[in-house]
Amino acid sequence: MILTLNAGATGLIDEIGERIPKDIAPTKKYGTDYVILPYQPNPVAVMTQLGMDMYQIYDKDRDGALLREMPVMKGIRNVKDMQLGMCITGTALLDYWVAYTADKFKMPFAGGTTAVSQIGYAPYLQTGQLKGLMGGMKGAADYELLIDAKEKGTAGLDALSLAHIMVIGLIVVANIMMFWLKYL
Amino acid sequence: MLKTRLNLAVLSVFLAASVVSAATPASQKNAPTAPDLSGFAAKDMPYDKGEAVLLTWPSGPADVPGAVYQVYAASGKDWVKVEEFPAGTKLAADVELPFWAWDRHAALHVVQLDLPGFFNDFKIGNEYRFKVKYVNGKVTAESSELPAAPKPNLFNLARLNNLLLLIVTTIVFFWTVSHAKRKGGLFIRRIAGLDAIDEAVGRATEMGRPIFYSTGIGAMSGVPTIASTSILAEVAKKVAAHDTQLKVPHFDPIVMTVSKEIVKQAYAEVNRLDSYRDDINFFVSQDQFSYAASVDGMIHREKPAACFFIGHFMAESLLLAEVGATTGAIQIAGTEQESQLPFFFTSCDYTLIGEELYAAGAYLSKEPMLQSTLKVQDFGKAFVMVSIVAGSALLLAGTWFKLDTLVTVVKHLFKAY
Amino acid sequence: MTLIKKHIPLAICFIVGILTLSSYYVPTQASEKYVESMNKWENIVAGFAFLLGLFSLFFSHTRKITRRVDGWGYSLFVFVGFLAMVVPAIVSNGKQMVGADLTGLGWGYRFLFNALSGTMFSVLAFYIVSTAYRAFRIKSLQAGVLFAAALVLMLAKVPLGQMIWETLFGWTGGWDIAQIGQWLMDVPAVAGKRGIMMGLAIGGIVTALKIIFGIERQYMGKD
Structure with a gap:
């Protein structure tokens, strides 16, 4: 089940939906192996409802087909019937997923966040409330290495490395200049 | 002589017979035995909303590797196999319930069945039949069929620790509120960021430039946004009193509606309703970077004298703060x-960290009732600190002296179910 | 009037707050249906709130254009941008792709919205460099410790940094930079985060109690 709770991300979901049969997972069939759900506002309402009866909030997919009739949704009524949830976000939505869905309904959950936010989720990782966490481009590259599918994460590491070294260099030079001007 | 030989022969035959009878085959010695399933019980699952049943039966020596239990359920004539698991698993100790709601030491197999997953026509209160079967190669055993009807329960006993903590917090809350109007007021340490509001408003008035106030990208249901609106009320009062220009760009339309009321009320309280304009609060965009781009543009063009960024912020925090810093x-x-605090620290003159945000309403308004509720926060923090120390000490003692019960009790007390 | 403006909203807030709190401890179908209803109502309110925001946006920019205030030209772009996305969305019935082809909405989303969002996000990189300079000036011992921790983390997070560390200090046989960085992330950083989290959680509980019991009434304007 692929869904978004951010109105601006619907296009990204469409792009992913377009790529799945092409190169991401060409053997998977829509409706049998995966389904894409429409955007819903009010994330907390969606997360709470997913733990109770998801068809009260998602009765159709984004194309208007009834969810209950799809083979992929057979035996699924709420998140307790699911094996794993994953949230990939640049916002603080993962906090809400952990609080309102993963921990409340005991659903195994993992996340992918920006490197800046990664440290904020480490307590959840240590207590087992999150089963896994990818942080930033390095996290994405690590995961790509793990599943042996190198893509944008690995490709971007060169630029990331150089940017880090450049920032370190600039900070060191700035500090040297500061000490020079202050003491010499 | 003959009699003696005869006796010896009979004795030998008896001895041989006893040796033969004692030497039973190895397969007969270790032959698997079927468990006694007469203790099988089926009842409503406690502490749930009425969609599950609890099946129990005694565990025993028959639970050997290779053996399995099969659980069957039926609503009508046909039986459905709902579970199959190895005989050594699904014990009472595996159930995730605390010690006050469940006896983990009982020597029982326990199966919790969520019935809607197995019966499309499931209804709460309907009776279903259950039985369990033991299979270990050719050795089988079957329990009798037992009926059970799932019922909703009025109270989730597993959450008793949570409820007790809530009740204690509420009692402390009411106690502090009832003692609000004490002589001398309550001491609150200085929060530099809040003290600087007067300085900021004064600066804007002198320079004749506007003040920008951003409530962040959170929804009205978010506590930081609520705290931000409390501070907005005080800022708006000062702005109204000094007749300075205030602009409040919004990310969320509901926050905008609430903020309009708050700002209007603030102007009314200082009798400056004539200066109030409806477009002080305006909606910009519900997209993070569109909001940041728009506010950055406004800050860059209008060069405000003071900027307030108080609420829930994510990546746009640095964009907003840096642009504000460049305008002076x-x-x-x-x-x-916390991930955004470092950016605010480096770009802003004053930063409120976490709880200081929540104390702001009380700090600025100096209302005794709001100030007294800060005591509840202090109580909560004291409770957490004592719990951490005491809990760690107890766990350490329990592990050191191998007191498993103590360790289990402490872990259950501090867990949310 | 006080009844409508003050007492009824406070009563609604109290009743709904207590009911929602109780639904956590009372696991019946009734409380589940109550929570479901609240979720649906919230969704409906969010939809109408968006319309409200849209009207406010149009009204504010229309006034700027009609009064020819400074920068009124930018206000025209609000309407141009709105029409540029909404008209193709209506024409293509909200779909971004039809088969393998992009619709007008899809084109606008992919090549305008995505590109502009990416640009704004990438501007952060430049601001972070200037922030990093200000943050890591070694003016005191604490600033020095901060700089050292930041240096270790920046090196640990990229393969090039790990190679540099290995080249310079690998001969000592000590800890790998990735291990040091991971320790910094797992121990001191998480400890600080946990402390702030607990304080925030308690503050959140108290604020919620204040709102439920009517002590905090900012949201409805004071009497």
Whole structure:
């Protein structure tokens, strides 16, 4: 089940939906192996409802087909019937997923966040409330290495490395200049 | 002589017979035995909303590797196999319930069945039949069929620790509120960011430039946004009193509606309703970077004297704060997102960290009732600190002296179910 | 009037707050249906709130254009941008792709919205460099410790940094930079985060109690 709770991300979901049969997972069939759900506002309402009866909030997919009739949704009524949830976000939505869905309904959950936010989720990782966490481009590259599918994460590491070294260099030079001007 | 030989022969035969009878085959010695399933019980699952049943039966020596239990359920004539698991698993100790709601030491097999997953026509209160079967190669055993009807329960006993903590917190809350009007007022340490609001408003009045106030990208249901609106009320009062220009760009339309009321009320309280304009609060965009781009543009063009960034912020925090810093505005920021605090620290003059945001309403308004509720926060923090120390000490003692019961009790007390 | 403006909203807030709190401890179908209803109502309110925001946006920019205030030209772009996305969305019935082809909405989303969002996000990189300079000036011992921790983390997070560390200090046989960085992330950083989290959680509980019991009434304007 692929869904978004951010109105601006619907296009990204469409792009992913377009790529799945092409190169991401060409053997998977829509409706049998995966389904894409429409955007819903009010994330907390969606997360709470997913733990109770998801068809009260998602009765159709984004194309208007009834969810209950799809083979992929057979035996699924709420998140307790699911094996794993994953949230990939640049916002603080993962906090809400952990609080309102993963921990409340005991659903195994993992996340992918920006490197800046990664440290904020480490307590959840240590207590087992999150089963896994990818942080930033390095996290994405690590995961790509793990599943042996190198893509944008690995490709971007060169630029990331150089940017880090450049920032370190600039900070060191700035500090040297500061000490020079202050003491010499 | 003959009699003696005869006796010896009979004795030998008896001895041989006893040796033969004692030497039973190895397969007969270790032959698997079927368990006694007469203790099988089926009842409503406690502490749930009425969609599950609890099946129990005694565990025993028959639970050997290779053996399995099969659980069957039926609503009509046909039986459905709902579970199959190895005989050594699904014990009472595996159930995730606390010690006050469940006896983990009982020597029982326990199966919790969520019935809607197995019966499309499931209804709460309907009776279903259950039985369990033991299979270990050719050795089988079957329990009798037992009926059970799932019922909703009025109270989730597993959450008793949570409820007790809530009740204690509420009692402390009411106690502090009832003692609100004490002589001398309550001591609250200085929060530099909040003290600087007067300085910021004064600066804007002198320079004749506007003040920008951003409530962040949170929804009205978010506590940081609520705290931000409390601070907005005080800022708006000062702005109204000094007749300075105030602009409040919004990310969320509901926050905008609430803020309009708050600002209007603030102007009314200082008798400056004639200066109030409806477009002080305006909606910009519900997209993070569109909001940041728009506010950055406004800050860049209008060059405010003071910027307030108080509420829930994510990646746009640095964009907003840096642009404000380049215009030379005095900047006061506060957010609950620790990942954004470093950016605010470096770009803003004053930063409110976490709880200082929540204390702001009480700090600025100096209302005794609001100030007294800060005591509840202090009580909560004291409770957490004592719990951490005591809990760690007890766990350490329990592990050191191998007191498993103590360790289990402490872990259950501090867990949310 | 006080009844409508003050007492009824406070009563609604109290009743709904207590009911929602109780639904956590009372696991019946009734409380589940109550929570479901609240979720649906919230969704409906969010939809109408968006319309409200849209009207406010149009009204504010229309006034700027009609009064020819400074920068009124930018206000025209609000309407241009709105029409540029909404008209193709209506024409293509909200779909971004039809088969393998992009619709007008899809084109606008992919090549305008995505590109502009990416640009704004990437501007952060430049601001972070200037922030990093200000943050890591070694003016005191604490600033020095901060700089050292930041340096270790920046090196640990990229393969090039790990190679540099290995080249310079690998001969000592000590800890790998990735291990040091991971320790910094797992121990001191998480400890600080946990402390702030607990304080925020308690503050959140108290604020919620204040709102439920009517002590905090900012949201409805004071009497």
